Amino acid sequence: MNWRCVFGGKCCVRSLDIHFWLIVSTLGVINSDFVQLVQAFESEKKAVVTPASPTTTKIRRLSETEFPATSVKELLSQSPTPNTSLVQITEVEAVPTDKGVEVILQTPFGEQLQVTNRSSGNNYIADIPNAQLRLPSGDSFTFRLEKPVTKITEITVTNLDANTVRVLIIGETALPIVELFDSDRGLIIGAIAPVSSVQQPTDDETIEILVTGEQEGDRVPNASVGTRTDTPLRDIPQSIQIIPQQVLEDRQARSITEGLENTAGITSIVSPASGRDYFIIRGFENYGGFLVNGIPDPQISSDGSFVNAERLEVLRGPAAALYGEVGSLGGTINVVTRQPLSYPFYEVSATIGSYNDYQGIFDFSGPLDDSETVLYRLIGSYRNFGSFLDFDENSETFIAPSLALRFGPNTDFILEGDVNFLDQNGREAQPILGTVLENPNGEVSRSFNAAGSLNNELRINGRIGYRLEHRFNENLSLRNTFRYTFVDDNTNGGEPIIFSLKTTVHSTEAF
Template identity: 45%
Template sequence: MSCNCGFGVSTVNRQLFYSICLTGIVSALIVQSASAEVVQPKSSVSQNITRRGLRERLVNQAELLSQVPNSPTLVEVTGVEATPTDKGVEVILQSTQGQQLQITNRSADNNFIADIPNAQLRLPSGDGFTFRSQKPVGGITEITVTNFDANTIRVTAIGEAGLPTVELFDSDEGLIFGFTPVVSSAQTPQLPAEEPETETQTQTEQPSTQTDEPIELVVTGEQDGYSVPNATTATRTDTPLRDIPQSIQAVPRQVLDDQQVIRASEALRNVSGVQRGNTVGGTSEVFNINIRGFQQFGGNLRDGFNNRNFFSTVETANLERIEVLKGPASVLYGNLDPGGVINFVTKQPLLEPFYAAGLQVGSFGLVRPTLDLSGPLNPERTVLYRLNAAYERGGNFRNFDTDVERFFISPVIAWNISDRTDLTLELEYVNDRRPFDRGLVAFGTGIANIPFDRVLGEPDDFNERTNLSAGYRLEHRFNDDWKIRNRFRYSFSDQTRNRLEPGRLNETTGELGREFAEGESTIRNYELQIDLEGNFATGSIQHTLLFGVDLSWQNYGGVERFEPAPSINIFNPVYGIAPRPSRDEFSDVFPLGSQTNALGFFLQDQITLADNLKLLVGGRFDNIDQSSPSDERQDQAFSPRVGIVYQPIEPISLYTSFSRSFQPNFGNRADGSLLEPVRGTQYEVGVRGEFLDGSLITNLAAYEITRSNLAVTDPDNPNFSIPSGEQRSRGIELDVTGQILPGWNIIASYAYTDARVTKDDNLQPGNLLDGVPFNSASLWSTYEIQTGNFQGLGFGLGLFYVGERQGDLNNSFQVPSYVRTDASIFYRRNNWRAGININNLFNVDYIDAPGDRRSRVEGPGAPFTVRGTVSVEF
């Protein structure tokens, strides 16, 4: 059977499972409440430190810093001084009101980031807004102190090999940060022979006498804003974006919140070159995401782990951000399409108690409460938890009797076994029931002129899916330079659906042929990852080496049944004219079944030839065994990647790369035989820029990708597949993300994509690929008032443009272009936020996902829609 068919499932007793889940929530609250009553011992990381010089080392990147009562007026910092020490470097924020400064940690990856509210820089250098010290000591690239907004100072220290250790103490002169860099075994800290180069004049006086007032350490894990400086998807290691020789974009959590995103596909419209493809009747959004002109069959990751539950709707309640890597990623993740891969990065447990609740309501009966809880489970804070849950009902504008109903829960436990060993246990459960909806149909060379909410199946068509995944992540650090990671995940997806499938349309009479269809299927996955990461030097050349092994086992089985059904007139539909057949009355029954076993080895080296010249080299060998009831095959492939980054000046990175991909085909010919694997090759060049002290990130890329032997729908047997010859995609992409001014955020994109058939025995060479516009663009920007009586009030505006697209590979009809306008107004105050978002402000008719054939224009876009949200953190 072709992978575009429907599948289905045995239904789980939801009431029993919901009861268990609610019991777990209550238990977590009880445990958290009990642990909160325990008096912390003096050895706890939350103990006070005095200003006599007693220092408390931070734990990892999550721990920091001082917390004192909020000051009603701004504290002025009149000077900043960076002084090398025997451990690293000390940065003094000179202020006569240093005891009033409070600090919130927002560190991420190698970047120490601390925000100091109710404070402003007033430096004597003239502009008074920024202090910067470049390479003040070996192991630290840069230290920046700047006015983040009208009432916040941001302190940033970028480590070369890892997050710097930070010690905090106070003096009469002000607040002092002591930075100790993480240094690999091949390095020794090199103190500069003279004072570090800075962009402002600073004083050289040393701290004077110290007082005894305590500073309370607090722990946070929050990272806000639109810019994401580091990512793991491209290299499977924590790497700054500026050092990656391939296009990668991130959609951070704040964008999801500002746009009130419910489905991940809504967030992906912010990324250049990404479009929705075949949605399997509106029941799956990650089945065929279109990246750089090529639809990705299940090409997505979950925290860097291959997520093989293709037919699912991604929940956003527990997402921290979404990373999109453009181009082949097979060297690290195995069997993937060449267009790219999407990595859904989830929220992780926090050291400090955190509680958040939200409620979304909106058009078409949408109601969606969410819950986010986190904190320690024991007084020593070595065991942490996070629990995200969401319930959703309504929100579907199409004229169905079946409503959307969805329940999601995801608990995570993190155990710091020792200073060098961490274990994380994860569970995720989703039960999702929604209408099965093939959408509209083609008419002539365009779309049939019928209402966008009209159903051409039956109003009670439905799909129900239950997904469960469970696994662990274990990491052990042998020393500061070498560590080993082991991951395992088990997942299953059970599905059932009952629907009427559309067939041929008589454009003279308006009669649309249909057939009854129902089915059940089950997918079971077992996946194991082991990788070893090390940092070392060969002379003056630095290396980050990664070696890994991946194993996966996938079993898929089920059945599909078909029976002729009465037609429907698309201009004057009449529903329910014939009862659905019983299971024994179906005349065509197709058993479904396959098994795929994969083993892969990979090796990657990130080489720093010089401070401004980096080389990335990697390769992977895969062995794939596939079997179906009528066929079996074994395939091997080698997938290389090489890239180079040159930084002529610090904010600019020029890069070029070559990479290849490999993926087994999951389609079957009409005779039952399996198709040969899909192979792809990409060449890419680009330039990445980091401006405004790194708060604004841009990426401009040009590429060419070719892929061969992909599965396309068999025109003579639509439920099966045939191999296509060769397809090519060329394009240019631009992405801009970050903060322009305090309170003014932006995420924007543009893509030109020329994707077409180059060789094929069944299609006309030169045909454009379906669902791929030549031009697409997006712009979303928000501004939040920073001071005055209206502080916290914000506004947002979004424009999303998609050009004309072909509706099928035969180019027999076109889907028109559109511009969708969104707007928002919100208000943040202390620990709560309220907002109203309006999507499709001008109520335009548009097609979001064109499907892949004349009878399945699957994604009519929603009309004017209002969503309101209220959330609170405590």
Template identity: 45%
Template sequence: MSRVQFYRWSVVLVSSLVSGLVLPGGAEERSPLTPLKKVGTEQRLEVPLLKGDLGGSKPTDQATMSHLRPRPATTVKEWVAQIEAATVQITGVTLNRTDTGLEIVLQTAEGKPLQVDATKFRTEGTSLIADIPNAVLALPTGQEFVADNPVADVTTIRIAQQDANTIRVSVTGNNALPKSEVTLKAGGLAYSLNPDADEPDEEIVATGERRETYRVPNASTATRTDTPLRDIPQSIQVVPEAVLRDQNVVHLEEVLRNVPSGNQISPSTQSDSITSLRGFPIFPLGGNFLRNGLRERLGAVPVIFTNIDRIEFLQGPASVLFGPGNPGGTINLITKQPLREPFYSLDATIGSFDFYQVAADLSGPLNDSRNVLYRLNASYLDRNSFIDIFEENQFFVAPVLSWAIGDSTKLTIEGDYTDSQTSYVPGLPAVGTVLPNPNGRIPRNRYLGEPDTALNTTIARIGYSLEHQFSNDWSLKNAFRFSSLRLDEVSINPDSLEPNNRTLNRFSRFTDIENDAYELALDLTGNFSTGSIEHQLILGANLGRTYFDIRDSFGSVAPIDLFNPVYGQPFETPPLTRINTFIRKDLGIYVQDQVTLLENLKLLLGVRFDIFDQTDRFFRASTGITESNNQSGSAFSPRVGIVYQPIRPISLYASYTSSFVPVIGVAFDGSEFQPERGTQYEVGIKADVNDRLSTTLAFYNLTRSNALTSDPDNQGFSIQTGEQRSRGVELNVAGEILPGWNITAGYAYTNARITRDNDLPVGNRLDNVPENSFNLWTTYQIQQGTLRGLGFGLGLFYVGERQANLDNTFSLPSYLRTDATIFYQRDRLRASLNFQNLFNVDYFQSSYGELEVFPGEPFTVQGKISWEF
């Protein structure tokens, strides 16, 4: 029995059973739903007129109507025949390029019409999806039709059997919903799948309500093009806005819990965004943070989620596309862009420890032709903490303006501004937290600084993106951003612990930072063929400059008793101790080719050449001498990967990637650091389950040479310890199990160790890296009935034991944290309660060494109300 026959008889048998149970012999057959026709901004059902029934004419009487109805089945045999007749075979699929986009033609057996239910049409992520009932695929080439990159802004068209009598048409766009006009022709009717397209009167526009899921099929960070995850020979995870919303994310550490090998190192009470991926630390100034594909280039930058649409985590080196960067991975923050339809949203959040936040998200057109759009995100945050003395105030605003200059050119101007005042919170000594102290245990809320300490931070960014489409196959993109950071820090830091294990010696630090940077990028992207081999080629260049000036003054301050602290100890601004000014200019030229050898065999080839020049000036007040070093160099970064898909849902891949970074700064003795190098070998399996769930299993070997670690003898300086290696396994699953039931889960085994070093024992584990970690977050929202819109969520986050320093003299214990949420969404109102650390587990997040261990947040509750209007 063929697959088509199986589907057909499955429908027949199930329908026969249902008819025998619930349908009387004389039941009338309902007409199928007619498609939705777009009328302005509203949608209505178009009721077909019967022959002779014109507007304003006399209604046809019942007797006249009766002969127009199909005769009802009175026997099982007749019912089976009617079901078979109602199921339409699709025998062919044709793609035609049009002046405005693409046409998909479904050919049916004997020209039978298809029954199209417009409520099954929707958008999901970057895909247009149409479910067509009472249809089976009977294609001569198999039971699935797939076309990759038919036009520039469409990466994949897939037509497959969704269930026994339903086919699904999926059109996936390039990093967004397709801009090209995508028309589906079936049974003599034409359906425009673009939600905002203006269609001729004779065409029917079918749109549907978007149901957000945790599955994101495409990403741009790994290739600089919008590419299906299954076609990327490297592990990449996307955390979409739906996860950020359901978890009510405020800090980066809350996002990293969803990334198997991700770990937050700097605490949320400090402005640094120091994290680790695959065992190695990454931070903004190191080239590992991107914003819309451009390097961040700023240090001490907090991540604010008010205008973040999604976050893409690329695991492993990525210098071939983005230039200098540490080997652990890359974090790309994708911001919210203007919408064609008016959208207004207000949020208000209140929570434990006097947490208050309000936010606004406004978007829409600025003119009648809707070619000039805007978006404005703004927020204000005021919070305390479980720490005894802590306060944070933060204002953020991010305007975006886009202008469609004709049909082929688009200009987007985007900026943001942050003004933040935060208390400085040092960590707690290991003795009394993770190690025993004869005086007792130090409370996790203990504050060991002084009330007058603060971090005052101002950040401003402004930039543009200009895109031009030469044709359906060739496009050019130019992007630029200028960024500026000003930071004023007054902090009290631990210096040493007295033998009585209760008196902590401290020092004061006064710091001023000026950090300015710009980044310019130019990409030419083209699709072409050489015989039967298809290519997606990128030729690109990056030009950037970073200026970083830090002025430090160190002074003394009275010790503090760990178990009976007395605050208000005087400390004055000491004289200037040192000035470090760093300037780096770099230029990179790269080429990448995504090669489709066969429909199921793909290559990814890339190479980049960088040149850089950096100047480092270091002034010590103790000597009155300024040391100046100028360093120039170059780097070559290759990349190669292969993807083989034995069947459509499965991808087997292997890749080699590399990285480099001209190391910032000098050692305590003034010597320049050598550039770091990173190399990674990775193999893995990716799978898509029914277009609902995506999973990746990756095995990798990542080596970092000339790595930097903290100098244990000279506080504030670093040393290069030689070589470190991380080997591991990662598993990630994300998507929708059933309608309304979403999940994101993962597991990571990370064996990160020192492999060559002059001072530290070879074989020691890298600090703050768990060997085993696990994450699970799942939500379910009721889809029907009186409780429709009510949802629940549960999160489990396990982090294994971690070494707290490179000497491996003590460790941070493992922990299992439980989070939960309950929410209700109906129409334009959403209310939620989020519970973090539900069972109030006492755990430690990270360590800076024996004097600074950072406790995790205790049980907290946050309530949020969102209103769209």
């Protein structure tokens, strides 16, 4: 309770005080808590009796207002207790040398500085902890030197914060070469212009640079199908897909059918026992619509050999009509063969599979002279294979030589050929129902042959030809190609031979 009665400038609390103590003594409930209450009441009473002193608030003028530091000098001057462990850099001096320039960070009594350096792009950055830059110029706490030497743009020394000094050396085109060493004056930073990775040879010396590279991934950027020239795919307005050699090797493809299994829009329309490669491309049947190095060659579909194939190029759509009757409305397929290499290459491989299927392949290539003007390549294989049917044994022997002659920097002549010997037992294929799958009419014996007795068939087919190319300049070239294809089938009395002759002029500019 805080009752006050003010009359005539005096406070009347005596009567209230007497009544209060009478009530307390009558009730007899004085305890420690109540004593604290009484003491608080007494202190309040004294505060009321004592007249309060007046309080005056003074508003500062604008000139009397204290503002924060606006410079590094004021910031350091306001520090009440400077860190005596900091090393002061009292002067920065740049001295030119024969190799570049030396920047000397002078410290009292030659105190050593600890440096943490790194690089970012063309910038060399050195941070000096526990140091301050205090130059005698007073307000200047940054040292800057522009273009001290060739290929170095700028050298700056500045206070990064109150405890760190940063040295920045900027190279013009590359990261400069920097050397650090201590002296009796302080830390010396030597900056040397970066050395170009390629130097121009003098008249008395010759520099030979050998550059080797490896193709990334399975992507082939150029194709010959569709334009009859080696053109980047991005410049061809037709739908072309390439199956490179790496994919064919990873899949261990042994025929065109196996090589095109992962190609969209193409479906094989023959059984594996037929020994031929026919397809439906975009809904249209393609019988014999094949090319070999850009020349029509329907015989490749029944060769049975796929050893010397470098890659497959699939041209989809009516653009295949460019190649005449071998192309269909659905598209055509171009088989690009392996070519002679300008470096030594030797490869031998072997594969083993089910049903007595085993094959060995060798591939040799390289230059025949020191000037690398005569190159060769020799590919050969032998394969023996059967099937789940009884008495089904076949063998195949294949050899493909090629020779490349370089008559000059602009003229190439390639002579190539191949021959394949396919020995088949003449066994007829069996239906899948009754041999592999269940047949309600009963099983079909895997030894049964609808043709009766086995009749061995020896089929010999191959091709030989040349390719001549002369480049008049980088925009105009002439290509002439000839091929002779032959087939010898002892069961059908032989088949007619095929001659192909083609001459094309390739120009990247309009006449």
